[in-house]
Amino acid sequence: xxxxxxxxxxxxxxxxxxxxxxxxxxxxxxxxxxxxxxxxxxxxxxxx
Amino acid sequence: xxxxxxxxxxxxxxxxxxxxxxxxxxxxxxxxxxxxxxxxxxxxxxxxxxxxxxxxxxxxxxxxxxxxxxxxxxxx
Amino acid sequence: xxxxxxxxxxxxxxxxxxxxxxxxxxxxxxxxxxxxxxxxxxxxxxxxxxxxxxxxxxxxxxxxxxxxxxxxxxxxxxxxxxxxxxxxxxxxxxxxxxxxxxxxxxxxxxxxxxxxxxxxxxxxxxxxxxxxxxxxxxxxxxxxxxxxxxxxxxxxxxxxxxxxxxxxxxxxxxxxxxxxxxxxxxxxxxxxxxxxxxxxxxxxxxxxxxxxxxxxxxxxxxxxxxxxxxxxxxxxxxxxxxxxxxxxxxxxxxxxxxxxxxxxxxxxxxxxxxxxxxxxxxxxxxxxxxxxxxxxxxxxxxxxxxxxxxxxxxxxxxxxxxxxxxxxxxxxxxxxxxxxxxxxxxxxxxxxxxxxxxxxxxxxxxxxxxxxxxxxxxxxxxxxxxxxxxxxxxxxxxxxxxxxxxxxxxxxxxxxxxxxxxxxxxxxxxxxxxxxxxxxxxxxxxxxxxxxxxxxxxxxxxxxxxxxxxxxxxxxxxxxxxxxxxxxxxxxxxxxxxxxxxxxxxxxxxxxxxxxxxxxxxxxxxxxxxxxxxxxxxxxxxxxxxxxxxxxxxxxxxxxxxxxxxxxxxxxxxxxxxxxxxxxxxxxxxxxxxxxxxxxxxxxxxxxxxxxxxxxxxxxxxxxxxxxxxxxxxxxxxxxxxxxxxxxxxxxxxxxxxxxxxxxxxx
Numbered sequence: 001x002x003x004x005x006x007x008x009x010x011x012x013x014x015x016x017x018x019x020x021x022x023x024x025x026x027x028x029x030x031x032x033x034x035x036x037x038x039x040x041x042x043x044x045x046x047x048x
Numbered sequence: 049x050x051x052x053x054x055x056x057x058x059x060x061x062x063x064x065x066x067x068x069x070x071x072x073x074x075x076x077x078x079x080x081x082x083x084x085x086x087x088x089x090x091x092x093x094x095x096x097x098x099x100x101x102x103x104x105x106x107x108x109x110x111x112x113x114x115x116x117x118x119x120x121x122x123x124x
Numbered sequence: 125x126x127x128x129x130x131x132x133x134x135x136x137x138x139x140x141x142x143x144x145x146x147x148x149x150x151x152x153x154x155x156x157x158x159x160x161x162x163x164x165x166x167x168x169x170x171x172x173x174x175x176x177x178x179x180x181x182x183x184x185x186x187x188x189x190x191x192x193x194x195x196x197x198x199x200x201x202x203x204x205x206x207x208x209x210x211x212x213x214x215x216x217x218x219x220x221x222x223x224x225x226x227x228x229x230x231x232x233x234x235x236x237x238x239x240x241x242x243x244x245x246x247x248x249x250x251x252x253x254x255x256x257x258x259x260x261x262x263x264x265x266x267x268x269x270x271x272x273x274x275x276x277x278x279x280x281x282x283x284x285x286x287x288x289x290x291x292x293x294x295x296x297x298x299x300x301x302x303x304x305x306x307x308x309x310x311x312x313x314x315x316x317x318x319x320x321x322x323x324x325x326x327x328x329x330x331x332x333x334x335x336x337x338x339x340x341x342x343x344x345x346x347x348x349x350x351x352x353x354x355x356x357x358x359x360x361x362x363x364x365x366x367x368x369x370x371x372x373x374x375x376x377x378x379x380x381x382x383x384x385x386x387x388x389x390x391x392x393x394x395x396x397x398x399x400x401x402x403x404x405x406x407x408x409x410x411x412x413x414x415x416x417x418x419x420x421x422x423x424x425x426x427x428x429x430x431x432x433x434x435x436x437x438x439x440x441x442x443x444x445x446x447x448x449x450x451x452x453x454x455x456x457x458x459x460x461x462x463x464x465x466x467x468x469x470x471x472x473x474x475x476x477x478x479x480x481x482x483x484x485x486x487x488x489x490x491x492x493x494x495x496x497x498x499x500x501x502x503x504x505x506x507x508x509x510x511x512x513x514x515x516x517x518x519x520x521x522x523x524x525x526x527x528x529x530x531x532x533x534x535x536x537x538x539x540x541x542x543x544x545x546x547x548x549x550x551x552x553x554x555x556x557x558x559x560x561x562x563x564x565x566x567x568x569x570x571x572x573x574x575x576x577x578x579x580x581x582x583x584x585x586x587x588x589x590x591x592x593x594x595x596x597x598x599x600x601x602x603x604x605x606x607x608x609x610x611x612x613x614x615x616x617x618x619x620x621x622x623x624x625x626x627x628x629x630x631x632x633x634x635x636x637x638x639x640x641x642x643x644x645x646x647x648x649x650x651x652x653x654x655x656x657x658x659x660x661x662x663x664x665x666x667x668x669x670x671x672x673x674x675x676x677x678x679x680x681x682x683x684x685x686x687x688x689x690x691x692x693x694x695x696x697x698x699x700x701x702x703x704x705x706x707x708x709x710x711x712x713x714x715x716x717x718x719x720x721x722x723x724x725x726x727x728x729x730x731x732x733x734x735x736x737x738x739x740x741x742x743x744x745x746x747x748x749x750x751x752x753x754x755x756x757x758x759x760x761x762x763x764x765x766x767x768x769x770x771x772x773x774x775x776x777x778x779x780x781x782x783x784x785x786x787x788x789x790x791x
Contacts, residue, residue: 004456011462011648018645022638022700026749066361071186071539075610077368078181080216090395091402097506098515098609100402105244106213107398107613109502111509114610 052099052116054089060120061086068117072110079108086123126172127201128279131193131224132208133217134179135614137236137266141208142176144269145276161533162192169276175202178536181216183223184327184364188536188544194329197227198314204230206275208266211241211248214383218375219368223322225257225289228315232278233261234271240615245386252382258289267620293321293370296357300324300350307339307346323347325364394495394615401496407503414496415583418487420576422480423564428575430479431564438472458661462651466711470647473710473721474639474703477561481635484557486628488526493619493627497522501611511591512598514538514609517547521590524554525583526631528750531556532757542602548758549597549767550590552746555583557635558702562741565706569722570731578735582742589743589774638701646704650697651711665712684740684776685733685783698741700748705741732791736783743775 054060062085065073081087081103090100090107098109130145132138146165163176177196178189185191196202207224209217224231235250254261260278264271292298304320312319322330324347334340351363360366401410421427446468450460491497497519505515516538524531528551535547555563563579571578653670657663665671666689674693681687681695694708713724729737745768746754755764 001456003453004459007455007459008462011459011467012652015645015648018641019649022642022645023748026700026747027752069608071608072610074184074186075181075539075608077365078186078216078219079610079612080213080219082368082372090398093402093407093503093506094405095506098502100398100502100613104213104215105246106216107394107615109498109505109515109609109611109613111505111609114608 049120049122050116051087051089051101051118051120052112054120054122056089056091058122059086059088060122062118063121064119065117067119068114072114076110079103079106087120126203126279127175128167128172128204128206129175129177129196129202130206130208131177131220132179132234133181133210133213133220134612136179136208136210136217138179138208139176140266141206141234141236141264141272142174144266144272146174161189161536162196167276167279169280171280172203174206180220182220183322184325185329187539191329192536194327198329198333201313202229204232204279206232206234208234208236208264211235211238212244212246214241214246214248215375215379218378219371221257222291222371222374223318225259226291226315226318226321228288228318231259232275233257233259234264234266234275235261236264236266238263239265247384249382249384253378256378256382267623290317291370291374293367294358296353297324297350297363297366300346304343304346307343308334309337321367324350325367326362397616398499398613401499402502408507411500411503414491416576416580418484419580419583421487422483423567423575423579427480427483431476434479435476438468438476442472443468461655462648466647466651467644469710470650470707471639471644473565473706474561474643475636477564477706478632478636478639480564481557481560482628482632484560485526485631486624488522489624489627489631490619491522493617493624495614495616498611498613502613505609505611507591508594509607509609511595512602512607513543513546513594514540514607516609516611517543517550520547520551521554521587524551524556526557527634528552528554528556528746529753532750532753535757540607542598543607545758545763546594546597546602548754549763549770550594552750552754552767552771553586553590553593553743555586555742556702556747558747559741561703561706563738565709565722566725566729566734566738569725570729570734578738582738585739586742589778593770593774635703638703642701643703643707646697646700647707647711650693650704650708654711670712683783684779685736685787686729686740688728690728691737695740695744698747699745702741702747730791732786733783736779736786739782740775740779743771743778745771745775 049060051060051062062081062083065076065083068076076082085103088102090102092099092112096112098111099115100107100109130138130142142163142165145167147168161178165174165176166172167174175196177193180190180193182190183194183197185194205224205227207221209221221233233253235248235253238248241248250261250263262271262274262278264275293301301317301320301324304323305316308316308319319330319334323334323343326347331344334343337343347363354360354363354366358366360369401407403410443464446463447460450463455463500522501515501518503515504518508515508517517535519537520531520534522531523534531551531554532548535544535551538544538547560579563582567575567578650670653673654665654668655661655663657668657671659667670693671689673696674689674691677692677696678687678689681692690709690712694705694712697708698705709725710721713721725734745751751764751768754767755761758764758767
């Protein structure tokens with residue numbers, strides 16, 4: 001039973017987090033598509 | 049004569065760019081093409097489509113209409 | 125930390141050099157405008173940052189990606205410049221170098237493509253060139269990384285030596301330059317002489333920067349005076365032209381001393397290929413055949429057997445292992461259901477199409493690297509001109525086949541703002557790879573014999589709709605001033621295996637990553653919504669929350685041929701990412717693999733309504749990431765809403781017409 005609860009927590013926790021992060025990242029638009037995003041200090045907003 | 053009147057494979061020297069629109073002229077100058085440059089018309093697309101030019105080893109495409117604003121002198 | 129800017133003409137190998145100097149991977153192609161936004165990476169020896177800027181011919185911007193560079197020069201602090209110069213086109217490359225030298229920051233010239241130059245009979249003596257320009261010149265081969273070591277070493281020693289390069293523009297202009305310099309505020313962050321020259325040249329970014337200063341009006345007056353003066357006294361059409369010709373003369377002298385060129389030019393391979401692919405009559409057919417072969421390879425020849433194998437593994441062995449594993453752990457029925465009916469069905473249903481997507485990306489990368497893209501732009505220009513666009517708009521559209529987000533960004537290379545906006549709005553109609561699983565699923569079920577043809581027809585439909593709308597928009601809401609088209613046609617290159625696989629992996633890995641994260645999450649949520657209903661858990665699917673939500677849409681979608689709540693629900697989820705449409709269907713129809721789903725679908729859909737559904741998925745709304753990118757690139761909320769709105773209307777109308785007319789015709 002304990003194992004089942006643990007499983008459920010893991011699966012739903014991860015699922016919720018993944019969706020939350022995807023929506024957040026998508027809203028940034030172009031940075032999400034950039035493979036350098038981690039090293040990029042400018043976050044692509046240099047030009048309006 | 050005009051650049052657009054050249055036939056495929058003909059070479060010519062550009063003599064006048066002044067009637068060309070400002071942006072197109074700027075772009076051509078950027079590419080190193082100005083009065084005195086040698087160009088060779090490589091091909092023309094059908095239905096008055098763009099034409100392909102060669103200038104000292106680089107190829108570029110411009111519209112036929114723009115080409116008709118460029119005066120050239122055929123070199124023999 | 126040092127900040128080093130990497131700058132040069134378009135398509136000279138900046139991004140390749142950037143990759144080799146920083147060790148990170150950036151996307152490389154063989155067409156002008158691959159980089160449209162600056163990218164920052166850490167140099168391998170950790171001594172500083174390298175900033176990869178879009179390629180420009182001059183610091184005076186004409187298009188948006190060029191404005192990025194000018195803006196960078198005017199507003200940002202940096203310590204040095206690496207100027208990459210294409211040896212085979214050294215003349216025009218040096219035009220930019222002149223402006224960079226005038227900026228006065230320490231500069232290193234990386235001389236690239238000396239091999240191409242040699243084949244053309246051009247040899248450059250880099251020691252003489254270095255002496256004449258008073259800066260170090262390093263021969264590099266950007267693609268293989270040869271010479272990057274020398275540049276790395278130079279970066280450490282060179283950054284103190286400011287260059288004192290100066291061209292004499294003639295007494296008359298020099299006097300005005302001095303006058304402008306004296307009027308600029310003393311705390312100006314950018315070199316004054318450079319600023320004055322750029323102002324006289326008419327650099328729009330610099331003019332904008334100066335506009336806030338108190339004596340901006342006086343400066344503008346001087347510029348105007350000088351302009352008239354130059355016209356009268358020197359007999360040139362504009363001041364900018366005068367500056368240009370002085371620079372050009374200087375470059376000619378430099379070249380005369382440092383470059384040896386022989387006249388024997390043999391017909392290069394590029395010219396031979398060009399004679400075929402830009403053939404007046406065959407050009408467009410060749411383009412279409414190339415695209416068709418691409419889909420044939422992706423679906424019929426290579427992709428299908430591979431994804432069948434994967435499907436067999438996922439629904440066979442993997443499912444069995446998971447079932448026995450869960451049984452051994454004594455998992456409850458609820459956990460078993462979420463894993464098998466939710467995750468395996470949802471994620472697996474999308475993963476099955478990974479082979480197809482990778483093959484498509486490989487082929488697109490090949491086209492990009494080879495140099496065919498610009499030719500496609502040339503061949504398509506006449507068609508594009510008729511609808512109020514230009515040939516260059518075609519490149520973002522092809523990029524959009526991979527993913528709409530970079531496609532929308534690639535529109536920056538288009539010079540006219542109106543054409544650029546139009547391209548941004550229409551690129552989402554290009555069928556991106558995320559829509560591929562949906563097609564693959566449906567063509568497998570309904571059009572088994574004509575898979576490639578049907579998918580090809582959808583891609584063509586996307587293009588045709590985009591062109592038609594371009595015509596309509598440019599006649600109504602986006603009425604056009606004139607349009608311009610000058611495109612550089614780079615020489616063909618045989619794409620390198622390594623680079624090719626790298627860029628394929630780079631584009632494709634996002635898909636796999638998404639399957640592991642977002643599609644996983646989405647599948648679990650969709651499953652939960654289908655498992656729970658107002659009546660509690662484990663209800664019949666038709667009484668679930670998902671059915672209620674989808675049911676709202678069903679009557680609206682009925683005239684299109686797919687009025688079931690299942691179709692409605694899966695379409696809603698598709699807004700977040702289009703692949704999820706397939707995940708949702710797998711979960712809703714409760715099937716373990718694609719084969720049985722296809723069997724089930726044939727009860728729900730007819731071939732005609734399946735086609736109508738695919739058309740709807742092709743057009744209905746850009747995904748969330750694309751919408752956000754449009755918002756940023758178009759810089760306007762109005763146009764963003766418009767892009768979503770018109771897509772919905774067009775999708776609905778077209779699907780309606782296809783289904784109703786098809787029914788009348790008896791399909």
